[in-house]
Amino acid sequence: MLDQERQLDLAFQALADPTRRAMLDRLTAGPRSASELAVGFTITLAAVLQHLRVLEAGGLVHTQKEGRVRMCSVDPAALRSAEEWIAARRTAWERRLDRLGALLADTATDPKTATEGPRP
Numbered sequence: 068m069l070d071q072e073r074q075l076d077l078a079f080q081a082l083a084d085p086t087r088r089a090m091l092d093r094l095t096a097g098p099r100s101a102s103e104l105a106v107g108f109t110i111t112l113a114a115v116l117q118h119l120r121v122l123e124a125g126g127l128v129h130t131q132k133e134g135r136v137r138m139c140s141v142d143p144a145a146l147r148s149a150e151e152w153i154a155a156r157r158t159a160w161e162r163r164l165d166r167l168g169a170l171l172a173d174t175a176t177d178p179k180t181a182t183e184g185p186r187p
Contacts, residue, residue, distance in 0.1 A: 074126055075152055078145045081125030086110065087118050091127060091141065098140040101130075 081087050090104055105115040119139060122128035126145030131138050 071148070074145065075148055078125040078127055078149050081121045081127055082149070084118070084121070087122055090115070090118060091122065094128060094139055094141045098138050101137045101139060104139060 082091075086108065089108075093099065093104060101115055101119060102112060104119075105112050108115065110118075116137075119128060119130060119137075123130055126142055126148075129140050129142045131140075
């Protein structure tokens, strides 16, 4: 469980940076070399490689060296884990808000609480 939490932390840390999110977006179109991925960014190839290491540590990207070229591709497993974590929290909050809405609706239609007015 702790390893799973740590991996989720690393995935969210990787997703926290806009450059890394843009790189991940580009990789959803298919595998690219690190130099292809660097095109259009105003950072050095070395900085791109550092970002790729963070994405790889987060489990979001898989890199493989093919000769002198480092190919990068998306690894959807970490994205799925992050999505499941977010969905669980969303479901919990939706239930809480539904219960609050029901309570407020009951309070508004209850003649006893409607005539009492606010409590000090």
